[in-house]
Amino acid sequence: MAVMSVDSTTAAWRAAGESGDAEAAAACLADTVEAISPLTAAFRFSGRDQVREMLIAAMEVFEDLRYHTEVGDERTRALFLTGRAGREQFEEAQLLRFDADGRIVELTLFGRPLPALTQVMGSIGPLLVRRQGRPGLARLIRVASAPLALFTRVGERRLVPLADPNRGRGSADG
Template identity: 65%
Template sequence: MDAVSEADSYDETIAAWQAAGESGDALAAARCLADDVEVISPLTAQFRFRGRDQVVEMLGAAFDVISGIRFHTAVGTGYTRALFYHAHAGREEIEEAQLLRLDPAGLIHELTLFGRPMPGLAAVMADIGPRLLQRQGRPGLARVVNLATRPLAVITRLGERRLVPLADPDRVKPRWPRSQ
């Protein structure tokens, strides 16, 4: 493949990937993936999703949890790209950054995900794990994971709304009487 057609295949894959994400279509996203694709999750360092089948299963669960994806920034050229989007996980806002590495055929062979803010990530974690386990036919473990992750989602949501604003550098600081 010459350099021009290689660049075109990269751009076509990125455009198709963005369209699949914005429409929540895991099967369309699958067409952008190399057979040996690997996804590095923002939620755990304990394992990676490897191979098209595992990644498509994960994407299906992710698209059940994450809605309203709208890509706002794309940077990079050639086989390395970074994409950024805004979306929601339930009532929580999220922003995700995706580092994509494409193979010579123009397919995604590595995808590293990064997310923010913490309440959004916790909401994704609380919902995606149980959904994946349900899809794998492990409903008992799905319930256990749900019970284990739900408190983190609640705590981070409350902390974001009640405690974090107290650290805002633009917040008016109370004037406490100073003792001398």
Template identity: 50%
Template sequence: MDATYPFIDQWRAASEARDATEAAAALAEDVRLISPITEQFRFQGRKQVQDLLEVALDALESIKFTDQVADGDTVALFYEATVDRTRIFEAQRLRLDATGRISEITLYIRPLPALTKLMSRLGPELARRNGQPGLARVIPIASGMLHAMADGGERNFMPRAAPR
């Protein structure tokens, strides 16, 4: 594989444009996505990942990729965005197949309140899309409590632990 990454360029441009269909076109058919939220399941195949992308790109605003590091068939991307006015930073480890398409995505998100805010936006819609309307009603309650704890800790307790 040469040093150019046309599918990575496509992925970045489509993500910044919030175009899930175009982003999914950069994926291998058998892509898998490893969530930053849970180890309980993975998104498998282009269709599942595109469904997630549609929901995530709807929730995220002002996506701007800032850095790219590549080593052979592994590329790390970093971006900044907002979710409901909360700043979010994401790192993506992308593994490429022999054609250069993205075959594996591992996501890392910080800070914790941004992750919990994103979870509260994605969870209900993903549950609805999976035919689970009851779960879609419960997720905002559970994720809302988790977000309140994470956000409260970030704002009220962590500043007190800052180096002096």
């Protein structure tokens, strides 16, 4: 595997994300890469093959990815992007750590807001397990995550605005 500069790896990673090309994104990864999900602490995706599968599922769910900020150095970069999962807009932060060959060896993901994260969970999880040959578990994950997605979506639109510190204080409810 050829040595890449961190700048060229990062540029290739960004281009792959914005074009929805999971294979091009996987080409930026070290063989021993580890991806840390924003959705679960129960496991990590380990190795290029597992992370590639996660990227394929993500690229099926995400739309309109646009990177807007990048900070870091020759060992670590933080990238920030916006996108959409279904009808939910989201913002994601990606912490990338690089090996001596300029490949991504660790990918830690952070996302917001909560309704978008629950949409992603209900979409990516079933895709991943279906690709593993477990369609029953895929249906179960989709069904189990649907109420959580609904509650977070309704809460974000109806309840959270009631706690807005800029909301008027003279009303009967506050």
